[in-house]
Amino acid sequence: MSNLRFKAVEEAYKKKAAAVSAPAALTSDYYGRYVFNREQMTKYLSKATIKALATAIEKGDTLDLELANQVAAGMKTWALERGATHYTHWFQPLTDTTAEKHDSFIEYGGEPGSPVIEEFSGKLLVQAEPDASSFPSGGIRSTFEARGYTAWDPSSPAFIVDDTLCIPTIFISYTGEALDYKAPLLKALKAIDKAAVDVVNYFDKSVKKVYSYLGWEQEYFLIDDGLYATRPDLMLTGRTLIGHDSAKDQQLEDHYFGSIPTRVQAYMKDIEFEGYKYGIPIKTRHNEVAPNQFELAPIFGETNLSIDQNLLIMSIMKKVARRHGFRLLLHEKPFAGINGSGKHNNWSLGTDNGIGLLTPGKTPEENLLFITFVVNTLVAIWKNNALLKASIMTAQNAHRLGANEAPPAIVSVFLGEQLTEVLDKIEKSDKTEAIEIDDKKKLSLEIGSIPNMFLDNTDRNRTSPFAFTGNRFEFRAVGSSANCGSGMITLNSIVAAQLIEFKETVDAKIKKGAKEEDAIFEVLKDYIKKSKPIRFEGNGYSEEWKKEAAKRKLDCETSVPLIIDANTTEEAIKLFESVGVLTKTELESRNEVKWEIYTKKIQIEARVLGDLVLNHIIPVATKYQSALLDNVYKLYQVYAKEKASELGALDKGIIEEISERIAVIKHRVEDMIEARKVANKIESEREKAIAYHDKVLPFFDEIRYQVDKLELIVDDELWPLPKYRELLFLR
Numbered sequence: 001m002s003n004l005r006f007k008a009v010e011e012a013y014k015k016k017a018a019a020v021s022a023p024a025a026l027t028s029d030y031y032g033r034y035v036f037n038r039e040q041m042t043k044y045l046s047k048a049t050i051k052a053l054a055t056a057i058e059k060g061d062t063l064d065l066e067l068a069n070q071v072a073a074g075m076k077t078w079a080l081e082r083g084a085t086h087y088t089h090w091f092q093p094l095t096d097t098t099a100e101k102h103d104s105f106i107e108y109g110g111e112p113g114s115p116v117i118e119e120f121s122g123k124l125l126v127q128a129e130p131d132a133s134s135f136p137s138g139g140i141r142s143t144f145e146a147r148g149y150t151a152w153d154p155s156s157p158a159f160i161v162d163d164t165l166c167i168p169t170i171f172i173s174y175t176g177e178a179l180d181y182k183a184p185l186l187k188a189l190k191a192i193d194k195a196a197v198d199v200v201n202y203f204d205k206s207v208k209k210v211y212s213y214l215g216w217e218q219e220y221f222l223i224d225d226g227l228y229a230t231r232p233d234l235m236l237t238g239r240t241l242i243g244h245d246s247a248k249d250q251q252l253e254d255h256y257f258g259s260i261p262t263r264v265q266a267y268m269k270d271i272e273f274e275g276y277k278y279g280i281p282i283k284t285r286h287n288e289v290a291p292n293q294f295e296l297a298p299i300f301g302e303t304n305l306s307i308d309q310n311l312l313i314m315s316i317m318k319k320v321a322r323r324h325g326f327r328l329l330l331h332e333k334p335f336a337g338i339n340g341s342g343k344h345n346n347w348s349l350g351t352d353n354g355i356g357l358l359t360p361g362k363t364p365e366e367n368l369l370f371i372t373f374v375v376n377t378l379v380a381i382w383k384n385n386a387l388l389k390a391s392i393m394t395a396q397n398a399h400r401l402g403a404n405e406a407p408p409a410i411v412s413v414f415l416g417e418q419l420t421e422v423l424d425k426i427e428k429s430d431k432t433e434a435i436e437i438d439d440k441k442k443l444s445l446e447i448g449s450i451p452n453m454f455l456d457n458t459d460r461n462r463t464s465p466f467a468f469t470g471n472r473f474e475f476r477a478v479g480s481s482a483n484c485g486s487g488m489i490t491l492n493s494i495v496a497a498q499l500i501e502f503k504e505t506v507d508a509k510i511k512k513g514a515k516e517e518d519a520i521f522e523v524l525k526d527y528i529k530k531s532k533p534i535r536f537e538g539n540g541y542s543e544e545w546k547k548e549a550a551k552r553k554l555d556c557e558t559s560v561p562l563i564i565d566a567n568t569t570e571e572a573i574k575l576f577e578s579v580g581v582l583t584k585t586e587l588e589s590r591n592e593v594k595w596e597i598y599t600k601k602i603q604i605e606a607r608v609l610g611d612l613v614l615n616h617i618i619p620v621a622t623k624y625q626s627a628l629l630d631n632v633y634k635l636y637q638v639y640a641k642e643k644a645s646e647l648g649a650l651d652k653g654i655i656e657e658i659s660e661r662i663a664v665i666k667h668r669v670e671d672m673i674e675a676r677k678v679a680n681k682i683e684s685e686r687e688k689a690i691a692y693h694d695k696v697l698p699f700f701d702e703i704r705y706q707v708d709k710l711e712l713i714v715d716d717e718l719w720p721l722p723k724y725r726e727l728l729f730l731r
């Protein structure tokens with residue numbers, strides 16, 4: 001019998017970097033080639049149509065059929081000229097990936113059987129009904145009226161993948177509830193726009209629109225595809241369920257920012273070329289901390305588009321990996337003992353006249369504006385830290401958060417020395433002094449010095465889940481496989497709600513006779529005091545912080561099914577409804593989906609783990625044991641009893657160790673199966689998920705511990721699964 005592992009290792013060793021070449025000499029020559037963007041529109045749509053479309057997008061209006069027909073006709077011509085034969089509504093159900101169902105453009109020109117023509121009407125562009133009964137809906141659609149429908153999001157441009165025109169859409173039920181990430185995201189962006197404009201108008205009456213910006217940093221692992229194919233756990237769950245540490249992994253920190261391996265370099269170039277064709281402004285590429293771990297990041301952009309681009313690039317990355325003999329791992333924690341992958345979400349707000357609301361300004365007014373947005377963000381996160389955590393917590397991300405790398409499972413905000421100093425100053429300027437400030441000069445003394453202070457804003461706290469980084473906040477707790485929409489819906493919603501409250505409070509003070517600037521200053525002062533518990537500049541990995549955070553009443557829950565509860569507290573429902581983003585029904589059904597997905601993930605992992613140990617590991621361990629037994633037996637044939645016993649002592653020790661470990665493994669697997677059976681009988685999705693977390697998951701580590709010990713003693717030639725050193729260092 002051949003050992004697949006060795007074959008795969010041998011093959012991987014021989015692989016060379018694939019040849020890749022740029023589609024054109026200059027990136028700008030092919031950038032956005034497959035996107036129906038503004039530039040393309042001018043060639044395929046009339047000026048009037050473009051203008052009407054832009055207005056509809058700006059106002060968030062639905063398109064009338066005539067306009068839709070005109071856009072569809074132009075889009076069709078553009079797509080046909082680029083070889084598209086099919087179209088699809090491209091949407092974001094509550095799973096890990098995007099969904100699409102392709103339809104061909106062909107229709108009979110006349111009666112059935114007559115010659116076909118290419119058809120694409122406004123109706124098909126604007127709305128479709130995918131047979132979507134199998135997408136998670138948390139019970140919003142009972143199966144017999146399982147139809148949801150997709151509706152075009154004109155604010156994100158259509159694009160062509162292979163032969164298919166992809167139309168970004170929202171996905172909602174017949175009764176209008178969101179079944180996806182995009183629908184509530186668009187509402188959250190509208191909410192933050194409105195709330196932020198109202199606040200900015202205190203300072204600048206000309207501002208009509210505020211944009212939410214996102215720049216994501218996508219971390220990932222690449223594994224040789226042959227090795228991947230011999231690891232059922234990687235194939236079915238995206239992570240290794242067993243595997244002993246490699247003697248060397250990331251201790252020397254020699255991978256981070258080191259030179260990029262040639263096969264990987266070719267892959268990176270390839271995804272950049274592909275990404276540029278879709279107008280994805282990929283800017284940086286580098287090695288990450290763990291071996292075989294890498295990152296890419298684009299230039300930030302408007303949040304909705306940036307999320308679509310992230311989803312698109314994730315699918316491109318998956319596809320392109322195959323061309324280079326790799327498999328892409330987007331799982332948050334593919335390997336125990338080394339860093340997992342996150343997707344830092346760099347978030348900021350900016351006005352239609354180009355002012356970054358989280359960028360320190362040059363004048364006192366600008367700085368008060370800046371401080372206003374920083375402080376309101378602080379308060380929003382302080383009040384809703386549990387909710388923000390719930391937005392990014394999944395079965396996979398739970399392995400990463402709190403695992404002494406990247407952020408802990410407690411949300412806090414890092415501001416850095418300079419900003420901390422500024423807030424401390426504002427807090428300490430006593431009330432009368434603050435109110436006395438009627439000439440702006442005094443205020444400018446207090447706050448006006450911020451820009452200088454920021455010149456050396458270099459301190460970075462890698463342990464913080466939410467850190468201020470000079471002109472934005474970096475939300476680091478987001479998982480690598482996540483749809484950024486989930487976190488962005490919550491973040492933009494809580495900040496919107498907070499800005500609304502801020503405005504109401506300030507207005508009330510103004511009504512009572514306070515000067516606008518004084519009122520703002522006073523409220524900010526109060527906010528700075530109140531929100532102190534969320535600020536943490538120290539080491540987020542430390543045990544002391546866990547204790548301190550509990551004292552500060554920050555959410556310290558670590559069980560995923562319970563963390564999710566935060567989405568449906570009375571306050572959370574009130575908040576999401578008040579900003580018009582999600583209703584109680586939607587929140588409740590989305591939690592059902594989250595619990596269900598959690599359960600299924602653990603369930604699949606438990607099954608794979610059981611199969612792996614029973615079918616792959618135990619037989620091999622037994623085989624090795626029997627070889628040792630054979631050896632011992634033969635020793636007794638050749639030598640006198642005493643001598644044989646002496647010579648065979650070591651083997652006997654191993655024989656016994658193998659027996660003991662196999663026995664423990666078998667028992668634990670049986671117990672795990674039993675626990676699963678009990679959990680499966682539970683009706684409530686929440687209770688079931690809790691049972692999987694509390695009663696099934698704990699067996700994973702116990703079983704793994706024994707298997708990993710066996711890996712250390714069993715003959716390497718028999719071991720069937722690629723080891724960590726092979727998975728992590730072959731490329």
Ligand code: ADP
Pocket residue numbers: 213214215216217284297298299300301346347348349356471472
């Ligand atoms: P680092 O790894 O040092 O955090 P990167 O350059 O890898 O930085 O990524 C930073 C990301 O933040 C990029 O996507 C960048 O475009 C984005 N970014 C920069 N400024 C802003 C901003 N004002 N708002 C949102 N994102 C921003």
Ligand code: MG
Pocket residue numbers: 217344474
């Ligand atoms: Mg970063």
